[in-house]
Amino acid sequence: MTRRLLPLIGVAVLLVLTGCMTTRNEPFVQVDELARSGQYEQAARMLSGEDRDVFYNERDKVLYHLDVGMLYHYADRYDESTRHLTEAEFLIEEYFTRSISQAAASLLINDTTQDYAGEDYEDIYLNVFKALNFLKEDDFDAAFVEVRRINNKLNLLEDKYRGMAAGYNSAEEAEMQFEPGDTNFHNSALARYLSMIMYRADGDYDSARIDVRSIEAAFRDQPGVYDFEQPDLSDALDPSVGPRLVVVAFTGESPTKRADTLRVITETDLVIIQGERENDQGVLETTRLDVFPFPGVEGGFRFKFQLPRMVLRGSDVARIEVLVDGRTVGTLERIESIQRVARETFEVRKPIIYLKTITRTVIKGILAERGKQQLQNAAADAGTLGMLGSIAAGIATDVAVDASERADLRVSRYFPAFAYVGEFEVPQGEHTVSVRYFDGIGNLLGQESFGPRIIDGSGVNLVTSYVPR
Numbered sequence: 001m002t003r004r005l006l007p008l009i010g011v012a013v014l015l016v017l018t019g020c021m022t023t024r025n026e027p028f029v030q031v032d033e034l035a036r037s038g039q040y041e042q043a044a045r046m047l048s049g050e051d052r053d054v055f056y057n058e059r060d061k062v063l064y065h066l067d068v069g070m071l072y073h074y075a076d077r078y079d080e081s082t083r084h085l086t087e088a089e090f091l092i093e094e095y096f097t098r099s100i101s102q103a104a105a106s107l108l109i110n111d112t113t114q115d116y117a118g119e120d121y122e123d124i125y126l127n128v129f130k131a132l133n134f135l136k137e138d139d140f141d142a143a144f145v146e147v148r149r150i151n152n153k154l155n156l157l158e159d160k161y162r163g164m165a166a167g168y169n170s171a172e173e174a175e176m177q178f179e180p181g182d183t184n185f186h187n188s189a190l191a192r193y194l195s196m197i198m199y200r201a202d203g204d205y206d207s208a209r210i211d212v213r214s215i216e217a218a219f220r221d222q223p224g225v226y227d228f229e230q231p232d233l234s235d236a237l238d239p240s241v242g243p244r245l246v247v248v249a250f251t252g253e254s255p256t257k258r259a260d261t262l263r264v265i266t267e268t269d270l271v272i273i274q275g276e277r278e279n280d281q282g283v284l285e286t287t288r289l290d291v292f293p294f295p296g297v298e299g300g301f302r303f304k305f306q307l308p309r310m311v312l313r314g315s316d317v318a319r320i321e322v323l324v325d326g327r328t329v330g331t332l333e334r335i336e337s338i339q340r341v342a343r344e345t346f347e348v349r350k351p352i353i354y355l356k357t358i359t360r361t362v363i364k365g366i367l368a369e370r371g372k373q374q375l376q377n378a379a380a381d382a383g384t385l386g387m388l389g390s391i392a393a394g395i396a397t398d399v400a401v402d403a404s405e406r407a408d409l410r411v412s413r414y415f416p417a418f419a420y421v422g423e424f425e426v427p428q429g430e431h432t433v434s435v436r437y438f439d440g441i442g443n444l445l446g447q448e449s450f451g452p453r454i455i456d457g458s459g460v461n462l463v464t465s466y467v468p469r
Contacts (some may be wrong), residue, residue: 004158013105015374027054027055027056028413030046031043031046031047031055032455033403034046035071035074035414035462035468036468036469038446039295040072040074040075041072041075041077041266042069043071044068044071044072044075044080045293047064047067047068047071049236050069052064052247052248054086055410056301058116058354059113059115059116060116060410061115061132062115062116062117062118062122063090063116063118063410063411063412064090065084065085065087065088065413066084066085066118066122066126066412066414067412067414068080068083068084068361068400069081069082069083069084069085069088069126069129070129070288070395070412070414070415071414073085073129073132073133074414074466076131076136077084078083079133079135079136081129081130081133082130082133082134085126085129085130085133086124086130087363088118088122089123089126089127090250091115091117091123091221092117092118092123093098093210095114095116095117095118096117096118096160096244097163097382099114099162100119100160100163100167100294101167102236105247106308109219109360110360110406110408110412111353111391111404111408113368114406115152116292116408116410118412119342119345119346119411119412120153120157120341120345120348120349121254121338121341121345121346121415122412123153123156124150124153124188124341124345124400125341125415127144127146127147127148127149127191128188128190128191128194129270129384130145130146130421131143131144131146131147131150131194132194132464135198135460135462136147136462136464137366138202138459138464140198140202143194143198144195144198144209147191147194147195147198149193150188150191151188152186153398154185154186154188155186157185157186157286157345157348158180158182158183158348159255161181161348161349161352162179162180163178163228163420164178164180164349164352165178165179166178168355168356170351172335178351178352178356179351179352180322180348180349180351180352181347181350181351182347182348183343183345183347183348184222184224184225184398185222185224185341185345185346186222186345187214187217187221187222188192188336188341189214189215189218189219189226189230189335189336190220190335190336190419190421190448192212192214192215192218193211193215193335194248195207195211195409196208196212196236197246197433197460197462198212198460199267200236200237200370201458201459204294205237205239208236208237209237210237212233215230215233215335216230216303224340224344225337225340225341225344227337227340228334229333229334231333231334231335231421231422232333235423236423236426237371240257241425242425242426242427242428242457243425243426243427243428243455243456243457243461244423244424244425244426244461245322245324245329245423245424245425245426245433245455245461245463246374246421246422246423246460246461246462247322247332247420247421247422247423247424247435247462247463247464247465248419248420248462248464248465248466249332249419249421249432249435249464250379250416250418250419250420250464250465250466250467251315251317251416251417251418251420251437251466251467251468251469252313252314252315252316252317252416252417252418252469253313253314253315253337253413253414253415253416253417253450253468254313254336254339254342254411254412254413254414254415254416254417255310255311255312255313255339255342255343255411255417256310256311256313256409256411256413257259257309257310257311257409257410257411258309258311258409259306259307259308259406259407260275260287260306260307260308260407261276261304261305261306262274262275262276262303262304262305262306262307263275263276263302263304263305264301264302264303264304264358264361264362264365265284265301266294266297266298266299266300266302266362267293267299267302268295268297268298268299269295269296269297270291270292270293270294270297270299271291271292271294271297271358271362272290273281273289273290273291273292273358274286274289275287275289277403288369292355292358293445294362296365297362298366300427301362301365301366303362303365304361304362305357305358305360305361306357306406307353307354307357307407308353308408308409310343310346311342312339312343312417313339313340313393313418315417315418315469316414316439316440316469317418317437317438317439317445317467317469318438318439318440319331319437320332320420320422320435320437320438321432321435321436321438322422322423322424322433322434322436322457323433323435323436324424324432324433324434325431325432326430326432327435329424330422330424331422331425332421332422333420334419334420334423335419335420335421336419336420337417337418337462338412338415338416338418339417340419357440362461368438416466416468424453428455428456428457429454429455429456430451430452430453430454430455430456431452431453432449432450432452432453433449433451433463434447434448434449434450435448435449435450435452435457435463435465436448437467437469443467445469446467446469447469448465448467451467452465
């Protein structure tokens with residue numbers, strides 16, 4: 001018995017060391033520095049090189065294609081960007097469909113061990129950037145397809161998680177009713193704006209007018225997402241306006257994820273959930289207290305688990321100025337908070353993650369406790385060495401349970417936080433365009449220049465720009 005228990009000391013040490021391994025962020029330091037200095041193509045090539053497995057494992061294919069696809073977009077390598085974003089979209093759909101079909105079977109499997117199927121905002125905005133890629137190549141038909149896909153995904157957002165919840169409810173282990181959360185994001189002003197400028201360029205002012213009304217509805221009906229002033233589109237449908245320069249700019253960095261640690265306390269047929277978070281004074285405060293019926297559970301157990309939380313990174317940019325041939329022609333207005341959409345859409349899936357994690361923690365925790373008790377009983381007759389081995393086995397079991405209940409913190413790195421738009425009437429002909437970014441006290445944070453380029457009465461005359469500040 002002693003010889004069988006003692007090797008578990010090594011297991012405990014191995015699991016503790018595993019918890020001390022580098023985080024996912026650490027390998028990206030050099031890549032992030034390249035991206036923040038505007039060297040997007042070099043950053044994409046680094047992620048795609050022979051050391052790709054340093055950044056991504058086999059379960060992170062969606063992340064790889066999203067990250068590289070966005071970097072290539074910023075580098076104006078539109079074909080490469082579209083190829084990677086299309087592959088990400090295909091895998092997102094494939095993995096989510098698989099998760100629906102395997103929902104009941106996977107209730108006890110942690111998401112960290114599954115293929116990453118993307119956050120919903122990633123699935124939505126990859127189509128925005130694919131549409132921009134096609135617009136840059138004057139392929140209106142393909143760009144329209146991407147905009148329609150955005151609208152379809154938003155219309156089906158809650159329905160797809162109802163299907164997932166139904167799958168979990170059919171699992172034998174399900175003791176609580178799974179239901180998705182609600183969302184107040186059904187209409188993207190940015191997607192409607194891209195549609196509007198394409199219809200206008202085609203001379204279809206009736207369809208363009210519908211898009212303008214949809215933009216107005218987005219701001220009116222979704223105040224949780226659009227908590228800023230709507231851009232002025234009063235001249236957007238005026239056919240008497242001469243050639244228009246259209247500028248779409250992006251700033252900041254999309255949200256990351258952090259883990260909140262919560263504790264499960266069991267009473268007879270009940271589980272109590274208690275969370276703690278350190279306040280600004282360094283004092284631990286209870287952040288939530290939930291009670292759920294859990295038929296058949298015994299009292300007296302205590303376990304801990306983690307849940308992912310969206311953390312907004314925002315932007316330092318307060319004003320964006322547009323210059324044509326060195327002369328200021330105006331400023332851009334915010335049209336979308338991509339980071340707020342990320343948080344809003346995450347709320348749909350969050351209740352499912354919450355209940356799934358509680359169920360898994362309770363079942364696996366109780367099984368682990370019973371296993372520890374059996375080891376201790378068996379070691380009681382083995383003397384001191386046997387008890388040492390039993391203690392080591394208990395440590396290994398505790399560490400293993402804690403490690404298996406870590407939050408899935410995977411998320412893409414290179415989507416922006418905000419989108420801005422502006423339209424400026426300029427004389428027909430060849431022009432140089434510059435976009436300048438300033439912080440709240442007037443410091444210049446970045447500048448991009450484009451041209452010379454022809455601006456005329458046909459086409460969209462689109463300039464896109466980005467600073468990760």
